[in-house]
Amino acid sequence: MASVLDAALARRSSPKVTDAAPDDAALVALLDAAGRVADHAALRPWRVIALRGPARERLGAALAAAAGAEGEAAAKLAGKPLRAPLLLAVVAVTTPDHPKVPEWEQEASAAGVAHLLSLLLDDAGWGVMWRTGPFTRHPLVAAMHGLAPNERLLGWLYVGGRTEARRPEGRTDPLAAARLTTLD
Template identity: 60%
Template structure:
């Protein structure tokens, strides 16, 4: 079993994937673990929506409406499974919306790590159309929900010769960490 450090160090976004995808049951199992993210007051202010098959084409049509385009977007067809990450904000006097959105983002990141570790290719995609009415309506979002983006998930492709399949090098943490005296 690898450590969390190993999983994080090995993680990389994969923009190109095969047509294979995890099953609904695999997503449920991963979501149960990802849902263990820190969550002030245990509000669980998130939900996930699986988009497979024709649902991806309908998303392409909704994106086209958001962009005032005559042609459906083909972006949702880049992976066999898209997992919409939804911040499902709950009424709370203790937990502001930004913190609830952070929980939903944390679930998305944990889910992406779990799927990556399980051997799937994953990339988190966003865009201005995540905030459009047509895309929100296509996902059936309520007034208290915000679409944060999608995890594009599919089978991993073998690395091209000479490209390697390793994770990007670790960042220079000195640039981002300071000590307050």
């Protein structure tokens, strides 16, 4: 069994995926694990919306409308959610004016769920890529997802079958050393 370190080092974004996708039961099991991220005051300030089939088409239409796009530009935007059979919209569900947990911390917890879920999906053999874009928080896109006033879309995990035959190698560049600062 691979360690968490091994899984993290092997994780790669999969910009292209096949039409296979995990079912809701598999997602619930992974979300049970992903939901264990740091969560001050146990608010569970997140939820995930699974978009399949026509829901992806409705999202594409909302993206095109949010952009005010027409013709070829609208078709291009509308096609983006069709790149994967399953999109997982990750939503921060904040409690405004919480006495102990500021909204930014609640959003950080929801982002932690998104990242851990992407790692778990990758480790389970699925292709996954976290996508955002300029219309992630547009009112038309929020309405398409049925978001409440205290909810903010953080992006979508595009999920499908892996196109490569074997797990890709992890990064070899020493990026962490350049990002660590030590204070004494």
